[in-house]
Amino acid sequence: xxxxxxxxxxxxxAGMILxxxxxxxxxxxxxxxxLWLIVMFIGVAGTFLLLNADFVAAVQVLVYAGAxxxxxxxxxxxxxxxxxxxxxxxxxxxxxAAPLVGGLFIVIGLLTAKSQLVVSxxxxxxxxxxxxxxxxxxxxxxxxxxxxxxxTVALTGALLLVKEVKANGNGS
Amino acid sequence: xxDWVGVxxxxxxxxxxxxxxxxxxxxxxxRSKNKYKLETYECGLPTEGPSWIRFKTQYFxxxxxxxxxxxxVIYLYPWAVxxxxxxxxxxxxxxxxxFILVLGLWYAWKEGALEWK
Numbered sequence: 530x531x532x533x534x535x536x537x538x539x540x541x542x543a544g545m546i547l548x549x550x551x552x553x554x555x556x557x558x559x560x561x562x563x564l565w566l567i568v569m570f571i572g573v574a575g576t577f578l579l580l581n582a583d584f585v586a587a588v589q590v591l592v593y594a595g596a597x598x599x600x601x602x603x604x605x606x607x608x609x610x611x612x613x614x615x616x617x618x619x620x621x622x623x624x625x626a627a628p629l630v631g632g633l634f635i636v637i638g639l640l641t642a643k644s645q646l647v648v649s650x651x652x653x654x655x656x657x658x659x660x661x662x663x664x665x666x667x668x669x670x671x672x673x674x675x676x677x678x679x680x681t682v683a684l685t686g687a688l689l690l691v692k693e694v695k696a697n698g699n700g701s
Numbered sequence: 702x703x704d705w706v707g708v709x710x711x712x713x714x715x716x717x718x719x720x721x722x723x724x725x726x727x728x729x730x731x732r733s734k735n736k737y738k739l740e741t742y743e744c745g746l747p748t749e750g751p752s753w754i755r756f757k758t759q760y761f762x763x764x765x766x767x768x769x770x771x772x773x774v775i776y777l778y779p780w781a782v783x784x785x786x787x788x789x790x791x792x793x794x795x796x797x798x799x800f801i802l803v804l805g806l807w808y809a810w811k812e813g814a815l816e817w818k
Contacts, residue, residue, distance in 0.1 A: 681805035
């Protein structure tokens with residue numbers, strides 16, 4: 530954090546992330562939880578921007594806030610419970626959850642404090658997207674095309690799983 | 702980093718603009734309370750049944766295809782940003798990429814996933 534504005538932005542974003550994440554797990558209606566999850570993802574994108582990672586931030590908004598949440602909304606709406614008001618039940622197993630999560634938090638905190646953080650001597654690149662394109666299209670062009678094959682396989686596989694589509698499509 | 706100060710400023714001005722309009726309206730608008738105000742369509746037909754209904758499963762196929770092409774956009778984005786530096790080879794590589802994905806779309810089309818019944 531180089532100046533007071535970054536610190537302020539970080540505190541606001543952290544509050545936004547934590548608050549919306551809390552609402553995701555406590556709200557009773559699953560659709561509302563998903564909407565708050567979108568706010569949480571946008572907050573995470575904001576922290577990526579603070580770290581000068583604008584490509585990751587764009588991906589975060591595009592894929593997580595866009596696609597993943599759309600999938601969740603569709604999933605929720607397709608497997609509807611009779612009463613949406615109680616579709617996201619809370620259980621208050623504090624006694625089990627609090628020591629587990631607290632212990633995990635302490636372990637992660639201790640390890641983070643102990644670890645030797647390697648700081649790159651290089652300047653932080655101002656534009657990450659422009660630097661990424663030659664790497665993607667020149668150095669790693671085969672994995673890049675394989676990614677397209679992977680996406681196509683994912684698409685065909687997903688369509689095979691919803692095979693009823695064909696029966697619907699032919700007007701049965 | 703300093704580029705994003707503009708974004709933050711835009712966000713703040715946008716919030717103030719939206720909230721200001723709502724607040725002014727809340728302060729000065731006339732109030733009349735009756736039960737018709739609470740209806741979904743104030744002058745339309747009375748609604749029937751619950752509004753939380755189960756959606757048609759076919760929406761999900763569209764969602765799946767949307768996710769695939771959304772991930773494709775991630776790859777298009779850096780390519781589009783530095784399009785001029787990559788030259789003709791970059792164009793060809795991206796066209797191969799898109800062609801492979803169009804094969805998937807063609808399969809979806811053939812399977813009737815794009816037809817709405």
